[in-house]
Structures are given as C-alpha cells and as structure tokens.
Amino acid sequence: MEHPERAEPLTDAEREMVQDTWGPVYKNCEEVGVSVLIRFFVNFPSAKQYFSQFQDMDDPEEMERSAQLKQHACRVMGAINTVVVNLHDPEKVSSVLALVGKAHAVKHKVEPMYFKILSGVLLEVFTEEFPEFFTADVQLVWTKLMELVYWHVTGAYTEVGWVQLSSSAV
Numbered sequence: 084m085e086h087p088e089r090a091e092p093l094t095d096a097e098r099e100m101v102q103d104t105w106g107p108v109y110k111n112c113e114e115v116g117v118s119v120l121i122r123f124f125v126n127f128p129s130a131k132q133y134f135s136q137f138q139d140m141d142d143p144e145e146m147e148r149s150a151q152l153k154q155h156a157c158r159v160m161g162a163i164n165t166v167v168v169n170l171h172d173p174e175k176v177s178s179v180l181a182l183v184g185k186a187h188a189v190k191h192k193v194e195p196m197y198f199k200i201l202s203g204v205l206l207e208v209f210t211e212e213f214p215e216f217f218t219a220d221v222q223l224v225w226t227k228l229m230e231l232v233y234w235h236v237t238g239a240y241t242e243v244g245w246v247q248l249s250s251s252a253v
C-alpha cells in the first residue's frame with residue numbers, strides 16, 4: 084500500500100481554526116455523526132458489509148434506528164475529538180490513530196480506502212450543517228487534518244502487514 088514519508092503538520096494558526104470550528108460540530112456529535120454515517124452508507128452501500136446489524140438495510144430511516152450505527156457514529160466523533168483536542172501533542176494523536184488503524188485492519192478487516200471516502204463525507208456534512216463556520220479556508224484546513232488522519236491510519240495498516248485485497252472500494 085502506498086504510504087508517503089510524512090503527513091504535513093498543521094501550523095499553530097491552522098490548529099486553532101480546526102479547534103474553533105470543531106466546537107459547534109461536537110456539541111451536536113450524535114446527530115451530526117449519524118447524518119454522516121447515513122450518507123456514507125447510502126452513497127457507498129458496500130461500506131455496510133462490515134456491520135452485522137445493518138449490512139442488508141437500504142432504508143435510511145431504518146438505519147437511523149440501528150444502535151450499532153449510532154454507536155459507531157459516536158465512536159468516530161469521539162476519536163476525532165481526541166485528535167482535535169490533542170493537536171498540540173503529536174504523540175498522542177499518532178497513538179490514538181494507530182489504535183484505530185490497527186483495530187480496523189486486524190479486527191474489523193476494513194478496506195482502508197473507506198477511511199478516505201468517509202473523510203470526504205464528514206467534511207461535506209460539516210460544511211452543509213455549519214456553513215457559517217466551514218468557509219473555504221476552513222474546509223482546506225480540515226482537508227489537511229483528514230489527510231493527516233488517513234496517513235496515521237494507513238500507517239498502522241502497513242505496520243500490521245495489510246495486503247490490499249481489492250482495488251475498488253465502491
């Protein structure tokens with residue numbers, strides 16, 4: 084799997100932009116997280132294969148009632164929160180994301196490309212729900228943060244010897 088030397092670190096000003104705009108999102112973390120995951124699973128239905136409780140569901144309203152979906156929404160948002168509040172501490176960021184990457188590779192066997200797709204959906208929903216905060220500049224910085232997340236997660240995949248099994252995630 085391709086893995087560049089390093090991810091571009093955020094500057095102090097960029098860190099502040101991320102932290103300032105994350106507050107209103109995290110305040111509504113369950114609602115926003117559920118919207119993100121529903122859009123993810125509706126637009127990329129193959130991503131449901133990993134979730135026993137709703138892999139065969141197509142109706143978004145039914146998905147919304149799944150406890151497993153809600154739980155994963157909160158876990159995703161919780162992990163992003165840990166990254167955002169610890170941006171000043173690169174070791175903490177890398178250890179949190181290494182754990183996420185390792186679990187998804189070893190335990191859940193999730194194709195890493197889905198992390199890239201989910202990042203795009205996260206940003207899309209944040210921007211739609213909080214247009215006053217997610218201006219073009221802010222979106223760029225968040226894209227940089229998501230690239231950093233992806234870099235750490237895929238680094239963990241490489242470390243556990245993940246071999247890409249399929250070239251297409253969609």
Ligand code: HEM
Pocket residue numbers: 130131133134151155158159160162163183186187190191193197198201232
């Ligand atoms: C930023 C992205 C993500 C974060 C922060 C995240 C975080 C987590 C966390 C903290 C857990 C619980 C602990 C564990 O079992 O490892 C978890 C479980 C899980 N994740 Fe993710 N995840 C992300 C993306 C994904 C993606 C893209 C998929 C698949 C398409 C996925 C599939 C799963 C599955 C199947 C479980 C187990 C669910 C269960 O047992 O009910 N995750 N995730």
